[in-house]
Amino acid sequence: DGGITQSPKYLFRKEGQNVTLSCEQNLNHDAMYWYRQDPGQGLRLIYYSQIVNDFQKGDIAEGYSVSREKKESFPLTVTSAQKNPTAFYLCASSPGQGGRQFFGPGTRLTVL
Amino acid sequence: SQKIEQNSEALNIQEGKTATLTCNYTNYSPAYLQWYRQDPGRGPVFLLLIRENEKEKRKERLKVTFDTTLKQSLFHITASQPADSATYLCALDGGSQGNLIFGKGTKLSVKP
Numbered sequence: 001d002g003g004i005t006q007s008p009k010y011l012f013r014k015e016g017q018n019v020t021l022s023c024e025q026n027l028n029h030d031a032m033y034w035y036r037q038d039p040g041q042g043l044r045l046i047y048y049s050q051i052v053n054d055f056q057k058g059d060i061a062e063g064y065s066v067s068r069e070k071k072e073s074f075p076l077t078v079t080s081a082q083k084n085p086t087a088f089y090l091c092a093s094s095p096g097q098g099g100r101q102f103f104g105p106g107t108r109l110t111v112l
Numbered sequence: 113s114q115k116i117e118q119n120s121e122a123l124n125i126q127e128g129k130t131a132t133l134t135c136n137y138t139n140y141s142p143a144y145l146q147w148y149r150q151d152p153g154r155g156p157v158f159l160l161l162i163r164e165n166e167k168e169k170r171k172e173r174l175k176v177t178f179d180t181t182l183k184q185s186l187f188h189i190t191a192s193q194p195a196d197s198a199t200y201l202c203a204l205d206g207g208s209q210g211n212l213i214f215g216k217g218t219k220l221s222v223k224p
Binding site: 004033035040041042043044045048058088090092098099100101102103104105106108 | 116121143144146153154155156157158161201205211212214215216217
C-alpha cells in the first residue's frame with residue numbers, strides 16, 4: 001500500500017529541546033516538502049527537496065533543518081531557535097517539480 | 113510577490129444545493145491551479161488540477177473553472193452532501209521551483 005507516513009501523530013516537547021519529525025514515502029517520488037499549518041492559516045512551506053542530497057529553504061525556514069540522504073526519507077528537525085514551534089506539520093511528496101502533491105497524515109507538535 | 117485569497121473563511125449551505133468557492137490571485141500568472149480537500153486533523157487530499165489553457169474541468173460532482181483574465185478560479189460542488197463538509201484549499205504553482213502556494217482555505221458546512 002503506497003503512501004506517505006509521518007510519525008508520531010502527536011508530539012510533546014519541552015521548550016528549548018530539539019525535536020525531529022519523521023516523513024517516509026514509498027511512492028518513488030523525487031520531490032518532498034515540509035509545510036507548517038497554524039489555525040486559520042494556509043500551509044506555509046518550510047523546506048523542500050527536489051532530489052536526494054539537495055534541499056532548499058522555503059518561506060519560513062528559520063529555526064528548522066532538514067536532510068535528504070535517501071529518496072524515501074525527509075526528516076525535519078525543529079530546533080530550539082524556532083520561536084513558536086507549536087503547530088501542525090505536514091509532509092508531502094510529488095513525482096517531480098509541480099503537479100499534484102501527496103500529503104502525509106501530519107504531526108501535531110506541542111511545545112510546553 | 114504572489115498573493116492568493118480564498119474569499120470566504122466559511123460557507124454554510126443546505127444539502128442538495130450547489131456550493132461555490134472562490135479563489136483569487138494577484139501579481140502572478142500561474143501555469144496551473146489545484147484544489148485540495150482537508151478534513152480536521154488530517155493532511156490535504158488532491159481533488160483537481162486545471163491548467164491555464166483550460167477553462168473548465170469536471171470530476172463527478174466537482175467542477176473547477178479558471179479565468180486568467182479575472183485571475184480567479186471557482187470550485188463548484190453540485191448536489192452537496194453532509195459528507196462534503198470539509199476545508200477546501202486552492203493552490204497555485206509557485207513557478208520554476210515547482211512549489212505550491214496555498215490559500216488559507218474555505219470551511220464548507222453542508223447541513224442536512
